Amino acid sequence: MINLTVGVLALQGAFVEHLTLxxxxxxxxxxxxxxxxxxxxxxxxxxxxxxxxxGPRQRGSASPSSxxxxxxxxxxxxxxxxxxxxxxxxxxxxxxPTPPDLNHSSLSPSPPTISLTTxxxxxxxxxxxxxALILPGGESTSISLxxxxxGLLEPLRDFVKVLRKPVWGTCAGLILLAESADRSKSTxxxxxxxxxxxxxxxxxxRQVESFEAELELSFLGDSGGGPFHSVFIRAPVVAKVLSSPxxxxxxxGGVPPVSHGEGDTVLAPQRQATKxxxxxxxxxxxxxxxxxxxxxxxxxxxxxxxxxxxRQGNVFGTAFxxxxxxxxxxxxxxxxxxxxxxxxxxxx
Amino acid sequence: xxxxxxxxPDRPSAFRSQSSRALNGSNDSxxxxxxxxxxxxxxxxPQSSFAVKAGLAQMLKGGVIxxxxxxxxxxxxxxxxxxxxxxxxxxxxxxxxxxxxARMSDPSMIQDIMRAVTIPxxxxxxxxxxxxxxxxQAIGVDYIDESEVLTPADPTNHVDKNxxxxxxxxxxxxxxxxxxxxxxxxxMIRTKGEAGTGDVVEAVRHMQTxxxxxxxxxxxxxxxxxxxxxxxxxxxxxxxxxxxxxRLPVVNFAAGGIxxxxxxALMMQxxxxxxxxxxxxxxxxxxxxxxxxxxxxxxxxxDPKVLAEVSIGLGEAMVGINCSGMGEGEKLAKRGW
Numbered sequence: 001m002i003n004l005t006v007g008v009l010a011l012q013g014a015f016v017e018h019l020t021l022x023x024x025x026x027x028x029x030x031x032x033x034x035x036x037x038x039x040x041x042x043x044x045x046x047x048x049x050x051x052x053x054x055g056p057r058q059r060g061s062a063s064p065s066s067x068x069x070x071x072x073x074x075x076x077x078x079x080x081x082x083x084x085x086x087x088x089x090x091x092x093x094x095x096x097p098t099p100p101d102l103n104h105s106s107l108s109p110s111p112p113t114i115s116l117t118t119x120x121x122x123x124x125x126x127x128x129x130x131x132a133l134i135l136p137g138g139e140s141t142s143i144s145l146x147x148x149x150x151g152l153l154e155p156l157r158d159f160v161k162v163l164r165k166p167v168w169g170t171c172a173g174l175i176l177l178a179e180s181a182d183r184s185k186s187t188x189x190x191x192x193x194x195x196x197x198x199x200x201x202x203x204x205x206r207q208v209e210s211f212e213a214e215l216e217l218s219f220l221g222d223s224g225g226g227p228f229h230s231v232f233i234r235a236p237v238v239a240k241v242l243s244s245p246x247x248x249x250x251x252x253g254g255v256p257p258v259s260h261g262e263g264d265t266v267l268a269p270q271r272q273a274t275k276x277x278x279x280x281x282x283x284x285x286x287x288x289x290x291x292x293x294x295x296x297x298x299x300x301x302x303x304x305x306x307x308x309x310x311r312q313g314n315v316f317g318t319a320f321x322x323x324x325x326x327x328x329x330x331x332x333x334x335x336x337x338x339x340x341x342x343x344x345x346x347x348x
Numbered sequence: 349x350x351x352x353x354x355x356x357p358d359r360p361s362a363f364r365s366q367s368s369r370a371l372n373g374s375n376d377s378x379x380x381x382x383x384x385x386x387x388x389x390x391x392x393x394p395q396s397s398f399a400v401k402a403g404l405a406q407m408l409k410g411g412v413i414x415x416x417x418x419x420x421x422x423x424x425x426x427x428x429x430x431x432x433x434x435x436x437x438x439x440x441x442x443x444x445x446x447x448x449x450a451r452m453s454d455p456s457m458i459q460d461i462m463r464a465v466t467i468p469x470x471x472x473x474x475x476x477x478x479x480x481x482x483x484x485q486a487i488g489v490d491y492i493d494e495s496e497v498l499t500p501a502d503p504t505n506h507v508d509k510n511x512x513x514x515x516x517x518x519x520x521x522x523x524x525x526x527x528x529x530x531x532x533x534x535x536m537i538r539t540k541g542e543a544g545t546g547d548v549v550e551a552v553r554h555m556q557t558x559x560x561x562x563x564x565x566x567x568x569x570x571x572x573x574x575x576x577x578x579x580x581x582x583x584x585x586x587x588x589x590x591x592x593x594x595r596l597p598v599v600n601f602a603a604g605g606i607x608x609x610x611x612x613a614l615m616m617q618x619x620x621x622x623x624x625x626x627x628x629x630x631x632x633x634x635x636x637x638x639x640x641x642x643x644x645x646x647x648x649x650x651d652p653k654v655l656a657e658v659s660i661g662l663g664e665a666m667v668g669i670n671c672s673g674m675g676e677g678e679k680l681a682k683r684g685w
Contacts, residue, residue, distance in 0.1 A: 011647050012410040012431055122648060137407050138431065139467055145429035146647050149640070172407070185426055185466045201466060207490035208513050210400045233403045234468065234490070324403045 001113045004342055006335070007130035009156075010120035011146040013138015013172060017323035018331075019118050022134070025331035026116050114339065124155045132166040132338040133159060135173025135192075137233070137321045140181075140201070143172055144190045153190055160194040161271035166314040166338045167194065174317035175199050175236050182239065184266045193268025194315040196278050200239040203306070203319075207234055215320070217309065219281050220329050229327060230308075230320035237319050238307035241278045274313050282309030282318070314341055401515030401535035404468065404490065405599035408432055408536075408622055412612065412643050413601065415439050415626040418457070419464040421635070428639030432468040432490070434624065435461045440497045440544030440680070441627035441666065450498040452480040455487050462488065470517070475684055476502020478511075485514040491536070493517050494529075496683035497543045497626075504685060509533030519603065521554045521681055523561035523587075524580030526596055531583045537596055539620075540681040541604015544627050546668030548605040548614065550681060555602060555618045565591035595619075604681065607632070607665050609645030609658045616649035633663030 006022060008015045121127050135143070147153045160167050160177065169177040176191055180198040204210070214227035283305035308319040316337070322330045411431025416422040417439060425433045437453040438446065452473050462469045468490035473480035475494055480501075484492050494507055496519050509516040510533035519540035520526035526537045539558070541551030561580070565587055568576060573591060577584040589597055599622070602615035607628035615623055623646055629639045641658040648654035676682065 010410070012429075014406045014409060016409075017406065122651070138409070139407065139411060141426060141467055142411055142429045142431045142643070145427070146643060149429075149644060150647070183466065186423065186464070187427065206462075206488050207404050207468060207515065208485065208488055210404065212397055212400060231399055231403050233400060233407055321403065321407075324399060324406060 005117045007121035008134045012142045013136045015136045021331045024328040028332040135169040137171035140172035140175040168316040191268035196242040197238045198240040199236045203237040231324045276313030278312045405536035413624045422461045426465045429643035434470045439627040444544040474498040475500040478507045522557045527582035538601040538603040543604045546607040546666040547671040548611045609641045613649040631666035
């Protein structure tokens with residue numbers, strides 16, 4: 001049994017939306033891997049913590065259905081009925097005949113049972129429970145100030161840069177995960193860091209310049225669904241991938257004060273070096289498709305398009321808001337990455 | 349892709365994932381009212397989509413939006429962790445004290461504040477004054493508050509907010525008022541409360557009313573819902589969506605009378621998505637400290653220990669006006685139709 005606890009930083013912003021999609025993604029995971037005799041089982045629901053068990057079908061162990069859960073997704077509610085746990089998937093494949101000893105781990109290795117718990121993270125204690133964390137969209141200055149006053153900034157930096165647990169930041173979350181950010185407020189801004197990139201805040205402008213766009217995200221694989229419909233709200237972009245990963249880091253683990261780059265650029269304090277390189281996972285194809293001034297495209301400018309999704313090791317960031325679309329594909333992909341990381345750690 | 353995934357990629361609901369249950373879960377043929385708004389907006393223009401307008405409000409959730417009258421106050425608010433500021437010439441307490449006609453602020457003052465801070469900047473227009481709204485959109489404010497705090501400009505109508513790229517927030521005292529504003533295009537709602545009093549009682553009353561009416565709608569039959577829509581003078585489809593969501597289909601903040609961290613947490617525990625604090629901060633003894641405390645209280649609204657900590661030694665709160673001793677004619681919440 002693998003217990004996986006995924007938190008969403010709930011200091012300010014759209015954290016509830018992420019929790020909803022995480023639960024949806026947990027079910028999605030099962031649908032995507034029909035060859036494994038797994039199903040999603042909602043085992044408990046409370047205001048801030050929900051556990052979903054992913055594992056071998058256990059017909060007899062249906063948990064009490066919880067029709068009142070506000071975050072249960074459409075199908076699970078519709079199909080809940082009398083057998084909430086077992087019939088949670090709308091289009092599950094017909095039960096496959098399983099070898100008789102598959103569920104008896106003493107005899108042969110079986111696919112691991114996974115129990116997913118999601119929670120809102122507001123304190124260092126909450127954070128310590130997490131195997132992985134999402135930093136939601138919101139106002140990065142608010143989140144960063146509240147984190148500092150709640151005593152969460154240093155634990156967050158350790159979580160990302162020392163423990164190297166998987167994290168994903170969307171929009172404001174991406175800004176906080178960047179090692180460097182431009183256009184910060186006049187007195188600077190605390191960053192968590194983890195991605196060797198410089199982001200530019202409010203790159204596209206103010207709210208009237210916010211937009212929606214279709215993105216081709218090849219890392220999602222060829223599993224159908226087409227381009228990813230994405231929402232950009234006063235969004236940042238990755239302006240630059242910083243040349244050398246944090247190899248110049250301080251080795252004593254000391255905490256340097258907030259670093260100020262030039263002008264209104266701020267830097268995150270450094271920690272341990274990582275060998276992982278920054279991978280570019282998504283670009284905005286042409287701004288002509290998305291901005292009002294349809295005269296220039298990224299191609300005209302001789303560019304590949306603005307960088308809107310990056311990953312470095314266990315740290316993933318998107319400039320847009322998958323939490324606003326109802327499309328759980330990126331959450332499902334990320335959850336699989338989290339699982340891989342978790343299983344790797346357990347093997348080590 | 350599976351059926352529960354982006355079945356309505358363009359559906360203009362702020363609460364897509366949750367509302368997918370409402371919209372996929374039954375064969376109800378009536379489209380959500382908000383579809384109308386997206387159709388009437390230039391649908392080829394991706395920037396004016398309802399999702400983008402309502403999306404900014406979703407990013408503000410769990411946060412505090414503070415009234416500020418100058419650059420200095422805006423900076424204090426940003427440093428305190430405000431998720432946005434409302435730029436206006438006089439806070440409601442002063443509008444109340446000084447009387448006269450309250451209008452949109454001087455654009456240059458709003459622009460100074462927009463330059464001074466990196467968080468979103470909102471500004472107020474008079475109810476029904478669509479030209480003030482055009483001006484605010486032209487200078488690029490992030491949200492327009494069509495506000496009862498200013499003197500209404502139209503005795504019968506509110507602004508047709510679907511016509512604007514800039515999103516709108518509007519006040520409400522009850523569910524009918526909230527849904528009327530949403531069908532006019534508001535992408536965010538706040539309770540009206542009673543601005544400039546420092547008395548939270550009216551905000552509580554309005555929130556309770558909205559909650560009670562949503563609860564009633566949620567348990568009503570279709571026939572009863574139609575009756576209720578007539579009663580509340582709101583759109584049936586929008587009421588039905590609200591009933592299924594068991595919440596307003598857009599973000600809902602509390603406003604009007606919030607003066608302490610405890611007030612903010614009270615409203616959050618009642619189910620608000622965030623709070624506006626008007627006169628409560630800059631009419632108090634130590635504005636910076638109080639502002640920070642209210643921000644912390646809004647995040648940790650369910651943790652009485654934190655609430656106790658941040659409530660200590662805040663200095664003088666705004667003096668305030670007791671709403672129960674107020675004549676009905678003095679209430680700003682009465683404005684709006």
